[in-house]
Amino acid sequence: MKNIVVIGGGTGLSSMMMGMKKIKNVNLTAIVTVADDGGSTGRIRDVYHVPAMGDIRHVLCAMSLEENETLFTELMNYRFEGDEDIGGHSLGNLIFLALMDTTGSFMGAIQSISRILNVKGKILPSTLDVVTLYALMQDGTLVRGEKNIPTVSNHIDKVFYQQHITPYPQAIEAIENADLIIYGIGSLYTSVIPNLIIEEISQAIYENPCPKVYFCNAMTQPGETDGYTLQDHVRALEKHSFKNPVDVAVFNESVIPDFVRENYEAEGSYPVKLEKETENYTVIRRNLIYLDEKGRIRHNPDAVQKAVEEILEKI
Incomplete structure (x- = not known):
C-alpha cells in the first residue's frame, strides 16, 4: 500500500x-x-477569524466516493445570489462553519464532512x-x-x-x-x-x-x-x-x-x-x-x- x-x-x-x-x-x-482570502471564503475568514475553507471544501467533494456525488457537490458548491447577508456565500462554506461550531474545531468540520461524503483518503490543511x-x-x-x-x-x-x-x-x-x-x-x-x-x-x-x-x-x-x-x-x-x-x-x-x-x-x-x-x-x-x-x-x-x-x- x-x-x-x-x-x-x-x-x-x-x-x-x-x-x-x-x-x-x-x-x-x-x-x-488555506491562504485564500477572496469571495465567500474570505468574508467568513475575516468575520470569524478562521482558516480559509474554500479549497478544502472543493477537495472534499472531489474525493467523495458516494454514488450521488454530483448532488452533494452541487449542494456544497451552491452559491446564494446577491451580496448582502448570505448573498454571495457558498452553502458548503456555511455548512463548514456550522460544523466548526458544533464539533468545536476546523478539523472536526473536515472529519464530519468526510464521513458524510464517504471521502477516500485524508484532507489536511497545511496550517x-x-x-x-x-x-x-x-x-x-x-x-x-x-x-x-x-x-x-x-x-x-x-x-x-x-x-x-x-x-x-x-x-x-x-x-x-x-x-x-x-x-x-x-x-x-x-x-x-x-x-x-x-x-x-x-x-x-x-x-x-x-x-x-x-x-x-x-x-x-x-x-x-x-x-x-x-x-x-x-x-x-x-x-x-x-x-x-x-x-x-x-x-x-x-x-x-x-x-x-x-x-x-x-x-x-x-x-x-x-x-x-x-x-x-x-x-x-x-x-x-x-x-x-x-x-x-x-x-x-x-x-x-x-x-x-x-x-x-x-x-
Whole structure:
C-alpha cells in the first residue's frame, strides 16, 4: 500500500483528486492551502477569524466516493445570489462553519464532512493559522492578499508570509511517510507555493527521499505566470523551497483547437511551453486536458489517474 501526498489547492487539485481516488491500493492525502482570502471564503475568514475553507471544501467533494456525488457537490458548491447577508456565500462554506461550531474545531468540520461524503483518503490543511499571503513584484511593488496577487500587471519575484506559520502536525507526518509526493495542478504562486513557504513543510519534503512529481498547468495564468515555460514553473518551486525539488515533471501536450487558443489569448493566457535545455528531472508528456461545454480547458481526472499509475509502477 503506497502513501501518496498531493500538495496544492484550487480547482486543479480537485481535478487531480477526482482521478486519483480511483487508484487502487494507495493511501491518499491532500495537503491544501488555506491562504485564500477572496469571495465567500474570505468574508467568513475575516468575520470569524478562521482558516480559509474554500479549497478544502472543493477537495472534499472531489474525493467523495458516494454514488450521488454530483448532488452533494452541487449542494456544497451552491452559491446564494446577491451580496448582502448570505448573498454571495457558498452553502458548503456555511455548512463548514456550522460544523466548526458544533464539533468545536476546523478539523472536526473536515472529519464530519468526510464521513458524510464517504471521502477516500485524508484532507489536511497545511496550517491552522489564519494566514495572509504577500507577493513582492520584480519592480518592488508589495501586494497583500491572495485574491489581489493575480490582479497586478507585473511579474512576481516571490511570495511569502510576514510571520512564522505553524504547520499542521499531521501534514508533516503525512509528508514524512509518503512514498510519492505530488505538487499541483493549480495556480503556481497562490495554490501550490503557499504550502511550500511554510518552512517545516519544505524541510519535510526535502528530507523524504521519495520521488517528487510536478503536474504543470496547461496554460499560463495572467498576473502569475505570464510567459512561463515548464522550466520556469519548476524554478519558482525551487526558489520557494529547496534545490532540485522535482524528480519528474508532467507536461501537457494536448493539441488545443485554434478557437480555444484565441479565446485564451484574448485573456492573456497561452499554452505553457517547454525549453529545449535538458534539466535534472525527467519530463513526461501526456494528453491531460479536455474542453468543457463552454470551451474552457479543464484537466482530465482520468488522464491524471493514468499518469500517476504509470509513475507508481516505477517506484
